[in-house]
Amino acid sequence: MKSVVNRLISLGITFPFSDETFDGVVGSQVLEHVFNPSVFLSEVARVLKSHGHLLLTVPFVWDEHEQPYDYARYSSFGLKHLLEEHGLQVEAQQKTMHDLRAVIQIINMYIYKGSARLRKTRIGTLLATLLLNAPFNVLGSLLWRVFPSSPDLYLDSVVLARKMSSE
Numbered sequence: 001m002k003s004v005v006n007r008l009i010s011l012g013i014t015f016p017f018s019d020e021t022f023d024g025v026v027g028s029q030v031l032e033h034v035f036n037p038s039v040f041l042s043e044v045a046r047v048l049k050s051h052g053h054l055l056l057t058v059p060f061v062w063d064e065h066e067q068p069y070d071y072a073r074y075s076s077f078g079l080k081h082l083l084e085e086h087g088l089q090v091e092a093q094q095k096t097m098h099d100l101r102a103v104i105q106i107i108n109m110y111i112y113k114g115s116a117r118l119r120k121t122r123i124g125t126l127l128a129t130l131l132l133n134a135p136f137n138v139l140g141s142l143l144w145r146v147f148p149s150s151p152d153l154y155l156d157s158v159v160l161a162r163k164m165s166s167e
Contacts, residue, residue, distance in 0.1 A: 020049045027056045029156075033069045041086040048163040054088055056159045060095070061102055063109045079157055088161040095154035100147045102155050104140030108133050 025044050034040040044054055058079060064070045074082065080090050097105065112119075115128040 015043045015047055017047045019046055020052075021047050022052060023049055024053045024055065027054065029057055029059060031056065031058045031074065032072050033066055035071050037072070037082060038086070041082065041088070045086045045088060045163055050163060050165045052163045053091075054083075054159075054161045054163070056083075056157075056161065058157050058159075060154055060157060061106065062155065063106075063113070074157065076157055079159060083159065083161050087164045089164055090159055090161050092160040094158045095151060096156045096158060098151050098154035099149040100144040101140050102150075102153050104136050104144075105155060107136050111136070 025048055027044070031037055031040070048054065056079075058074050060073055060075065062073070076093060076095065080093065083090055111128075111132045115132055118124040118128045
């Protein structure tokens with residue numbers, strides 16, 4: 001059911017709810033799968049009550065996933081602009097893992113996808129995890145506080161936006 005709903009949303013289908021129905025809407029890792037984000041955000045704004053809130057999370061540095069329905073990545077500036085175009089004022093915006101852990105995550109994704117042949121069996125998956133991914137996770141866990149953070153390289157954005165009054 002979830003994939004059907006996601007596919008309808010990605011096509012820009014009207015949400016099956018009346019105007020100003022909800023006090024809040026949560027969109028977690030959805031926007032990058034929406035082919036027409038303008039239609040999607042118009043629908044979000046339509047179903048939100050005046051001064052209702054949108055809690056939105058979107059990836060920034062991440063691999064392509066849910067293929068072939070992974071269409072976009074949004075910078076913090078692009079995301080803010082897109083929300084404001086639809087009458088949603090950003091109240092808070094936070095970047096997650098803006099440090100060495102973002103780099104470790106990219107390395108782990110590379111290793112995970114590169115070890116697909118090894119992961120065809122249960123023992124292969126265990127070996128790949130223990131011998132390839134685990135050492136990088138431990139390294140990242142130990143060293144991320146030592147290296148400076150980078151506000152421009154981060155995994156995800158978490159945004160709280162409020163619908164502006166239509167009056």
